Amino acid sequence: MTTTINDGLPIPQRYGAILTIALGITVAVLDGAIANVALPTIAADLHASPAASVWVVNAYQLAITISLLSLASLGEIFGYRRIYQIGLLVFSITSLACALSDSLLTLTTARVLQGFGAAAIMSVNVAMVRIxxxxxxxxxxxxINALIVAVSSAAGPTVAAAVLSVxxxxxxFAxxxxxxxxxxxxxxxxLPANTNKVPGQRFDIVSSLMNALTFGLLISAISGYAQGQDHRLILLEVLVMVVVGWxxxxxxxxxxxxxxxxxLLRIPIFTLSLCTSMCSFAAQxxxxxxxxxxxxxxxxxxAVSTGLLLTPWPLATMVMAPISGRLxxxxxxxxxxxxxLAIFACGLYSLALLPTEPSHLNIIWRMLLCGAGFGLFQSPNNHTIVSSAPRSRSGGASGLLGTARLLGQTTGAAMVALMFNLFASHGTHASLILAGTLAVGGAIISLLRMTQKTASQAAAKTTVKH
Incomplete structure (x- = not known):
């Protein structure tokens, strides 16, 4: 289908396109969250140790992280629609391979390939929304996009518990x-084809390999620290990452x-928005x-009651994200x-101050506060990131947005392990205090953006040097 995309799609096609985006990003994001709940069951069924079974989660996350920016670059060269469609196809086929796996090795291999499919979907997702x-x-x-990502991330445990109960x-995976x-x-x-491509742009294989090494070693070091691996190995990973990264x-x-x-990082409002995104997802x-x-x-x-008490968070985000998208x-x-983020911080601090034996209502209103604050922040932040980049660099902006989210989530999970190691009997309390502090830091950074041009002004007046 050929469509003029300089100012969006006509209404009937726009609804079909956003439904396509919604379905793709939902399964890609959700699959990163649901496997955690099933790990004990998977380990027992495949006769694997708990430590080894963690690779079912790590393999997926690593594959996404090391390939996200490379696939975003391919989207700018060959078209966002083509990369998105290939991602959907790879993700769907490898999901079936995951369901049919009969050993930890085959499941982990399928998860790596599934991660590459998910990365293709995530890498150009925001760029597709822009056109x-x-x-x-x-x-x-x-x-709408922020709503889908946030709810899919937060609802993972609830969805997994529901599926595993029946x-x-x-x-x-099936x-x-x-x-x-x-x-x-x-x-x-x-889905429309994008015509705003950079003339003469070619895929840089060497940079792609260096990118994979840099971010792969970073995630590996963070995860290794969280799992108590040998500090010498972690230090070696960090040193190699710094050298390759330089x-x-x-x-x-x-x-x-x-x-x-x-x-794009030379655009101040773009960089500040990425920092706030990392803070928010680490806190979440x-x-x-x-x-x-x-x-x-x-x-x-x-587990079922736990899932239900966590559900008000994504529900509040579901309500607030579209509202903030209009605001x-x-x-x-x-x-x-x-x-x-200030509201989000208040919710996190209030959860940290829960009484010893709280009622369900006491927990629910705090969850609602967190979800509402997160939803109010996420949509405007994503809007700023994508619209402050030139239209031809939407793929790069989309890739960086996804990378910031993954790094924030990985760092947040690692910090939970650190808090539980430092405060054995009050690990959750310490984690929530730290989360609230990160949210406050993100709020301050976000307010600093008011001194910068608005996203539309930045896109119109900033000339990005290539």
Whole structure:
């Protein structure tokens, strides 16, 4: 389908395109969260140790992290739609391979390939939203997108518990096949082709390998520290990462179309928005990894009750994200983000101050506060990130946004392990205090953006040097 995309898609096609995006990003993000709950069951069924079974989660996350920016670059060269569709196809087929796995090795291998498919979807997801929606309604599109990502991330444990209560762990992966193929078929009809490509841009294989090493070693070091690996090995990983990363960044500075978009990082409002995104997702992960320990181990609740008490958070985000997506069309994203993260921080601190034996209502209103604050922040922040980049660099902006989210989540999960090691009997309390502090820091950074040009001004007036 050929469509003029300079100012979005016409209404019937726009709805079909955003449905395609919604289905794809939902399964890709959700699959990163649901496997955690099923790990004990998977380990027992495949006769694997708990430590070895962690690779079912790590392999997926590593594959996404090391390939996200490379696939975003390929999207700018060959078209976002093509990369998105290939990602859907790979993700769907490898999901079936995960469901049919009969050993930890085959499952881990399938998860690596599934991660590459998910990375293709995530890498151009935001860039696709930018060409689907007219510029004047971009905030609404980003609101819907932020809603899907946030709810999918937060609802993972609840969805996994629901599926496992009626079916085996294989269905956690098998369910992706019909959803992914439905999105693929819809994409053939509704997704537009992007014409704003950088002339003469070529894929940089050397930079791609250096990117994979840099971010792969970073995630490996963070995860290794969280799991108590030998400190000498972690130190070696960090040293190699620093050396490779230094040469990687130097190479990017000399490239006309860098794989790591260092040119975009010269836009102050873009960089500040990335920092706030990392803070928010680190804070969210600190809360979501630590709270189940408090609810189950301290309050004695079962897994189903825990999932239900966590559900008000994504529900509040679901309500607030589209509203904030409309508000950003009238108010500065820095102000909205600052207010949202301040509310988020209040919710986190209030959870840390829960009484010894809280009622369910006491927990629920605090969860609602966290979800509302997170939703108010996320949509305007994503809108700023994508709209402050030139349209031809939407792929790079989308890739960096996804990378910031993954790094924030990985760091948050690692910090939970650190808090539990330092404060054995009050690990959840310490994690929530730290999460609230990160949210406050993010709020301050967000408010600093009010001194910068708005996203539309930055896009119009800033000339990015290639």
């Amino acid at each position: 689907i929606y007219p510029q004047r309604f971009l905030g609404r599109g980003m609101g 079916a085996s762990w294989q269905w956690l 369910i992706n096949l019909p959803i992914g193929m439905m999105a693929f078929i819809l994409g053939l009809k509704f 040469f990687f960044i130097r190479r990017q500075l000399s490239r006309p179309s860098p794989l790591l978009p260092v040119d 992960m600190l809360a979501f990894v630590s709270l189940p320990f408090f609810l189950q181990n301290t309050l004695g609740l079962d 950003v069309e009238r108010y500065h994203a820095g102000m909205l983000g600052g207010i949202g």
